[in-house]
Structure formats: structure tokens, C-alpha cells
Amino acid sequence: MHTMSEGTKKPAGSWEPGETCVLCAQADADPELYGRKLVISGINFHEFCAVFSGGLHQEAVTQKEGSHLVLLQIITIILQAQQTPCFVCGKRGATITCAESGCNRSFHFPCASKGECVTQYFGQFRSFCCNHRPLQPVEAVPAQDMICIICMEPMGNSRSYSTMVCPSCRHACFHRACIQRLVLRLGITLHCPHCRDKEELFHYMTAMGIYIPSRLVSHSWFFRHSSSSVDSAGPNTASQQGLGPLQGSAEQ
Incomplete structure (x- = not known):
């Protein structure tokens, strides 16, 4: 960047x-x-x-x-x-x-x-702001008694700003703060330990506000997504589409 x-x-x-x-x-x-x-x-x-x-x-x-x-x-x-x-x-x-x-x-x-x-x-x-940030899909809610795969602490059983779920398999859960710390250490090599997904997880995290240092982002990925619909999508796209990770904003 x-x-x-x-x-x-x-x-x-x-x-x-x-x-x-x-x-x-x-x-x-x-x-x-x-x-x-x-x-x-x-x-x-x-x-x-x-x-x-x-x-x-x-x-x-x-x-x-x-x-x-x-x-x-x-x-x-x-x-x-x-x-x-x-x-x-x-x-x-x-x-x-x-x-x-x-x-x-x-x-x-x-x-x-x-x-x-x-x-x-x-x-x-x-x-x-908190009222209009991108949302995870409704179904992406930690199941009861699930733990963060990074810190191994309880996740709770409701969707929140501090909890995230792998968009690919919907089984791996992690705290926002935990995944941010891990990303700063591993960057683009990060993958879901449950389903091994990389691309969708990366795509999703950036839309949700996780910072990935530019030195870890490939040029091919940047040019593929820098002009994607996230820049042109209208208000409330995420709530309408269940958060296509680079597809917009807005919680009602």
C-alpha cells in the first residue's frame, strides 16, 4: 500500500x-x-x-x-x-x-x-461506525461452547464485533484481536486450520477491518480486488448480501 x-x-x-x-x-x-x-x-x-x-x-x-x-x-x-x-x-x-x-x-x-x-x-x-460496519453472515455465529482456535478461550454463542468465523467452513472461530495479532505475524500465509482456506479468509478479513501489511499482499491480489465492488457498492450492501467480504458496508 x-x-x-x-x-x-x-x-x-x-x-x-x-x-x-x-x-x-x-x-x-x-x-x-x-x-x-x-x-x-x-x-x-x-x-x-x-x-x-x-x-x-x-x-x-x-x-x-x-x-x-x-x-x-x-x-x-x-x-x-x-x-x-x-x-x-x-x-x-x-x-x-x-x-x-x-x-x-x-x-x-x-x-x-x-x-x-x-x-x-x-x-x-x-x-x-458501529451502526454501519460490515457484518458477518447471520449463519456465521459461534456454536455453543466453541473456543477461539488461537487463544483457546471461550467464544460465546452470539455474533459480535469481537468474534469472527471462517467464511468458508463456518466451523473455525477466533477473536478479532487474536486474528489481528496472528496476521501481523504470519500475514498472507495465514489459512483456516479447519478447512485450509486462504483466499476467502483473506478476502473476508480485509473487508472486516483486519489490517494485513502491504508487504505481505501479492500484487496480483491487489490489482484483482482494488477496483472490486467494495468501492462502488451502495449503502447497506453487506446486510443485503450477507457480507460478500469485499462487497460493501452497512448494518441497519
């Missing part, structure tokens, strides 16, 4: 000790989840804080090699965020807005998981 041109970024060493991301106010956040430390027009950002902040992402990905973001545009986005409350924590500074048409819910990138939001790390880098 190429999110910042070479002309708009500086190495992590450009951040002085104690300096923080202007969007999330954190300094030493997990680079696997927040991305690289960048300096854009003299302002500090975490890569994914910028990527999912609509205006900054659009400006960043359209820059030509060697060009720089207009400082005034960045300041405008930051000032707007200072007036926007996060629906999760209630504090201002929210720069991410739900992609569902008509929804004005905004949130901070670090609050996404706590608020049960989904951020999709591909295509248009869309984000969804």
Missing part, C-alpha cells in the same frame, strides 16, 4: 523526543497498527491516522513525486477536526467519518476498536 509519496515523508528520526501525532496525540504507538511516523509539511502524523482522515488521505495519495502538501490545506483539516467530537470518547479532534451515506458519526483512529468501528485498509480506505 503506497499512501505517501517519497516527496512528502521524512524518516521516523525526524520526530523529536516527546513529539506526538497531531491527529491522535500519541507518540510511541504500535507501528504495526498506526503505520510509519511521517512529517508532512513540517507536521507530525502517523501514517494511518493521516490515511483515514479523508482530506489528508486524498491529498497524500494524489501528490506527484517530489511535491509537498499545501500547509494551509493541512491546517484547515486540523482546525475542522478540533471542532468535531468523537462519538466514542466524546473528545474533539475526530478526523475519521463513517462512509455510510447520511451518517455523520466521526471518531479518532485510536478509538476505532473501542467503538467497534471498522477501518478498511484497501481501495478508498473507508471507515464505518
Whole structure:
């Protein structure tokens, strides 16, 4: 995933000790989840804080090699965020807005998981609040007494943000946090231990907001799916289709 041109970024060493991301106010956040430390027009950002902040992402990905973001545009986005409350924590500074048409819910990138939001790390880098995030199929519910195949802890017997079921066999269950940690370690080699499926599981996880580092994604997969229906699907596609993993959003 190429999110910042070479002309708009500086190495992590450009951040002085104690300096923080202007969007999330954190300094030493997990680079696997927040991305690289960048300096854009003299302002500090975490890569994914910028990527999912609509205006900054659009400006960043359209820059030509060697060009720089207009400082005034960045300041405008930051000032707007200072007036926007996060629906999760209630504090201002929210720069991410739900992609569902008509929804004005905004949130901070670090609050996404706590608020049960989904951020999709591909295509248009869309984000969804807890009311409009992609849903697992109704039948993809952990059976009674099932355990997570990763941590071996109980799953519960209801569909929730924190529980996931293999879309292929519908038998292997895992916690969202567990599969995210495993993906960061294994990436594209990950497969369902029950049915051995790779492609459908990968397809499904990305739509559900699981982050897979770009270095682990093959070019053939990216070009096959980057222009798929997830970018053009209308509202509520997932609830209508039972979540075709790269086919849209929206819980009613």
C-alpha cells in the first residue's frame, strides 16, 4: 500500500523526543497498527491516522513525486477536526467519518476498536461506525461452547464485533484481536486450520477491518480486488448480501 509519496515523508528520526501525532496525540504507538511516523509539511502524523482522515488521505495519495502538501490545506483539516467530537470518547479532534451515506458519526483512529468501528485498509480506505460496519453472515455465529482456535478461550454463542468465523467452513472461530495479532505475524500465509482456506479468509478479513501489511499482499491480489465492488457498492450492501467480504458496508 503506497499512501505517501517519497516527496512528502521524512524518516521516523525526524520526530523529536516527546513529539506526538497531531491527529491522535500519541507518540510511541504500535507501528504495526498506526503505520510509519511521517512529517508532512513540517507536521507530525502517523501514517494511518493521516490515511483515514479523508482530506489528508486524498491529498497524500494524489501528490506527484517530489511535491509537498499545501500547509494551509493541512491546517484547515486540523482546525475542522478540533471542532468535531468523537462519538466514542466524546473528545474533539475526530478526523475519521463513517462512509455510510447520511451518517455523520466521526471518531479518532485510536478509538476505532473501542467503538467497534471498522477501518478498511484497501481501495478508498473507508471507515464505518458501529451502526454501519460490515457484518458477518447471520449463519456465521459461534456454536455453543466453541473456543477461539488461537487463544483457546471461550467464544460465546452470539455474533459480535469481537468474534469472527471462517467464511468458508463456518466451523473455525477466533477473536478479532487474536486474528489481528496472528496476521501481523504470519500475514498472507495465514489459512483456516479447519478447512485450509486462504483466499476467502483473506478476502473476508480485509473487508472486516483486519489490517494485513502491504508487504505481505501479492500484487496480483491487489490489482484483482482494488477496483472490486467494495468501492462502488451502495449503502447497506453487506446486510443485503450477507457480507460478500469485499462487497460493501452497512448494518441497519
